[in-house]
Amino acid sequence: MKLEMNGISKAFGQNAVLKSVSFHLNEGEICALLGENGAGKSTLMNILGGVIQADRGDILLGGVKHAFTTPAQSLSAGIAFIHQELNLINDLTVYENMFIGRELKKKNGFLDHKAMIRETQKVFDQIGMDIDPRAMVRELDASFKQIVEISRALMMKARFIIMDEPTTSLTDPEIQRVFEMLRTLKAQKVGIVFISHKLREVMEICDRYTVLRDGVMVAQGAVQDVTTADLARHMVGHEVVSGHREVSDNLGQEVLRLKNMSCAPYFDGVSLSVKAGEVLGITGLLGDGRSELFAAVFGSLEGASGSVYLDGKAVKIRSTLQAVKLGIGYVPRNRKENGIIKDMDILDNGSIVTWDMLGRKGLLNHKKQRADFEKQKQALRIKLDDVRNGITSLSGGNQQKVVLAKWLTRNPKLLILDNPTQGVDVGAKEEIYEIILRLAREGVALVVLSSEAQEVIRVCDRALVMYHGKVVDEVRGERMNEHEIMRLATGG
Amino acid sequence: MVTSMKKKNFFQYLLDGWKNKPLFSTGCALLVMIVLQTLALGFDYPSFGAWFTAWGRNWINILRNNAGVGIVALGMTFVIISGGIDLAVGSTMVTIGAVIMVMIDPGAHGWLQAIGITGVPAYVIGIAAGVVVGVLLGECTGLLVSKGKMPPFIATLGMMKICRSVTQQMTIQSNPTVPKGFLAITGTRIGGELILPIIYWLVIAVILYVVSKHTAFGRQVFAVGSNERTSRLSGVNVNKVKRRVYVLMSALVAITAVIQISRIGSMDYANAGSGYEMDAIAAVIIGGTSMSGGKGSVVGTVLGMLILAVMNNLLNLLGVPPFLREAFKGVIVIAAVMLQKKENNN
Structure with missing residues (x-):
């Protein structure tokens, strides 16, 4: 039959x-x-x-x-x-x-x-x-x-x-x-x-x-x-998009170095380094372990072995609060579950990571909270009527920008972005890429985790391709194209 | 024509208020209750002055009788907003109360009496000891819920059973009395009225309102209750927030214990505070706080407590038998949640 x-x-x-x-x-x-x-x-x-x-x-x-x-x-x-x-x-x-x-x-x-x-x-x-x-x-x-x-x-x-x-x-x-x-x-x-x-x-x-x-x-x-x-x-296909950007040449000091990071069954023996002003891409298929790797770096996944160096100093990050205080920002994937708090308004969502710094005799300084957020709102061009409206009144792209804004109010030196354009329309996608590149110019070290090869090519200086929890190769320059990334990511 | 326009606008306003302001319907319900209660009290008085005095005295009684549970309900608001629940409040009050009683007892078995401390210093130390015990009990519950990852319902059910049972066994021999001076904590007249418990309740409500809206801790309680994952990924120490919520709850229970001992002049370890948890939860729910966490308000809880209190008074004035009054409480809780559900759907 x-x-x-x-x-x-x-x-x-x-x-x-x-x-x-x-x-x-x-x-x-x-x-x-x-x-x-x-x-x-x-x-x-x-x-x-x-x-x-x-x-x-x-x-x-x-x-x-x-x-x-x-x-x-x-x-x-x-x-x-x-x-x-x-x-x-x-x-x-x-x-x-x-x-x-x-x-x-x-x-x-x-x-x-x-x-x-x-x-x-x-x-x-x-x-x-x-x-x-x-x-x-x-x-x-x-x-x-x-x-x-x-x-x-x-x-x-x-x-x-x-x-x-x-x-x-x-x-x-x-x-x-x-x-x-x-x-x-x-x-x-x-x-x-x-x-x-x-x-x-x-x-x-x-x-x-x-x-x-x-x-x-x-x-x-x-x-x-x-x-x-x-x-x-x-x-x-044959016509490959090769719109990758000029690689920036004025990179600063190394911000993050990972040495031999392992955590069964997610990732195994990963080493990498990111400099200030650099955008490092990590790509691969679903389940390649990249999200778990950086969850571990940010202190939200326990049980990883290996060493993390921040600004050249060895650090053991045990909690997300510690990671935040060390100057790490983290935009997780799945915005609805991990990125926003749906019962809270835009301003609270956009400032939650700075609450501990907004103290004034124990009370929150709402003026500063609002001013800090307004600044990011301008810079990221977030479209909203009133910061006291619920976060869910915004479009996906604007919600994602609010998540970005909350980290930028804390001036992180390292920003980890996991699937930053998930559920975001094409226009907002491009805006988020521009924001990533601007931050790199301002000297922030960025790590972009993405399964979209085109996204990696668009914003990253170089990219590591992971397969089954291991880094199989690094691509940059001419080699950073969809064919090569697809070949490496599929284990070919 | 003009009047009909005005009328329409007024109804429009009511309708908008119903839809938009979360506490609008709660406030309306309270108003209706107060009107009914006033009618039930009647106007059969020789003068307006006499009526007003009776009306006022009735109100002071209502508020004073509910100040204790009212304070517990304020703490319960934080617990429920954080996504938890505390069933142990009545029992921890008994434990804390027993500690205070044994400390301040002016008789031969009083601990402070034995080392020569009496009067105001003894009261201060006794109350402080009560608050410390409260904080420790809160830490226990908080640790079980946060680090122990235990469902709050189970953890506090356990605490409820342990606290009352142990307290009853430990106090089987003792029969402490409360010194006269201690009664002044609630018994001192202000402007000729016994309103100190009401003032305590009000002051605590105002403080907790500010805490909920204008402190990092307060906002974190909402954040954790709404979305624990996002909160943690934003650097919020979720375990610490949860622990603090139960500590705050128990500290407030300690204050309630002081008020109850001072008002009644004793404490019945077997029955005191039983049912507090359910009354407090009912007030919080009527006040619009969501059982699933993340949404709610201190003001709502005060309104919710008042609704319960005024209703109880109304039923009393109408001569409804005491056994039946609990049924009305049940009806009003169910009605409140049904209304809120409707509001959320809008």
């Missing part, structure tokens, strides 16, 4: 996400689906999985046309979609998860635990996995959880399985375990779509590849005919 998608198009409003894309999958085959973020991979697979519907195009299963309007329909036709966030309930046993919503019952209405355990064991035997059906899901490691979810799909007679970045949160031995299972499934004539950014894994496990870029299928073929560099080039 063959799965085919022909001429699939999909638009969200004015935005055409898929432009007549065709894709096919044979039984007993693993096909990689590749592309940058926003290339249309998820949309295509969501159409196949019945999550959304295509505007045009057909889905054929063994030559028979199908139209899926719900995930349930797709599943009953034999297509299972294993999402990145697994759909298991930690506090139930494996067999209860296998039968959730379709529990087997005895005649008297009570659950038939024995039958459910037996059926679960049957599936595990079929794929040669040794998991106790009575174990709690919470106690399984991430790879076994994935295997349980795949087994559930098999139990529902899935012939095709879509896996969305299955290896992101797994360690190497766990990845091998999942791969072993994929090979077993392949031998049993199951077809698998493998969505991943990790090209080395694609080379290892996949038979064929399909690359999407900007909603168009740009390349496909057999994996054995290509190299990781070829795949990276297909993903990025």
